[in-house]
Amino acid sequence: MTKDNLKKLHLVELKNLCKKYRLHQSGSKSQLINRILEIEKPITAVIHSHPVSLTAPDKKIVGVVNDDTEKSRQIGKQIEQKKAQFLYYSMGVRYYVMDKDFTFSE
DSSP states (O other): OOOOHHHTTTTHHHHHHHHHOOOOOOOOOOHHHHHHHHHHHHOOOOOOOGGGGGGTTTTEEEEETTOOHHHHHHHHHHHHHSSEEEEEEEETEEEEEEEEOOOOOO
């Protein structure tokens, strides 16, 4: 929801949204709106930067966020060609061992 959309809601409706998100329901309308907006912010995925010592000199570790279908498709092609191997999954990111010269095309 946008701030403008939330401003159009009545205080009772904002309190119900706060209850839904398990937020404090007391305060002014603007305080409730700010709490709701804070909880609805998208979480940015931080992909771990692995030390070089974990990979062979001609390989690198690449992380792909689950929602990134284009990068997942490109990784899938590399796996089919035996140029990439799934390493592990952690917190919404799949990690692969790849050839060092691999880059994602835009």
